[in-house]
Amino acid sequence: MTTSAQTGTEAVAETTKAATTIILTDVAAEKVKNLLEQEGRDDLRLRVAVQPGGCSGLRYQLFFDERSLDGDIVDDFGGVQVVVDRMSAPYLTGATVDYADRIDAQGFTIDNPNAGGSCACGDSFH
Template sequence: MINLTDSALNAVRNAISTANKPVDGLRIMVEAGGCAGYKYMLGLVDVVDPDDTVIERDGVRVFVDNKSHDYLAGTTIDFVIALEGSGFTFENPNAKNSCSCGKSFG
């Protein structure tokens, strides 16, 4: 299961409410690349793949494709506002290592 903190949920809600077109939810994926081997990808989507795992919390729907699900199981996603910049952070128990920016893992 993937967990979104209240701060992450609020950030997703805000992104959905300001989107230029209707949005069904947030897609979270893992792709090869980044500094450490894999990188997190996030984006709003208006089309759901029937094979997606759908996670819903407090009205926010999150879609995870089957290939990414095992990499993300148990991950907590937060949205942090800091002087260095704001953005999503990932606490992933499956990551053996990660890069300093926190957007890539191995």
């Protein structure tokens, strides 16, 4: 029974982690590392949040943060910590943060399977 109980607990923990994880691509992680080096601070983490606003109702926010909030979900991507608050987590489950540096696009992008649609500016979603 002990083995069965441990397996059940591990499965729950794994499901919880998978349900609340945001993905940071290697390119995006490298860009975040470079930006943190420019800031000269090693105490900052990339916080990804969802806030009301924008044309479609919700807007992404990406910023460096030193705070730890109750219920924060923290994932590590090659030394880059990404933090999602508990209210934003359901909106960001399975979302991928990438970085583009092309002539037609530059900056961080979020590919979110939970978004029902987005506005033309690409800054907000519903």
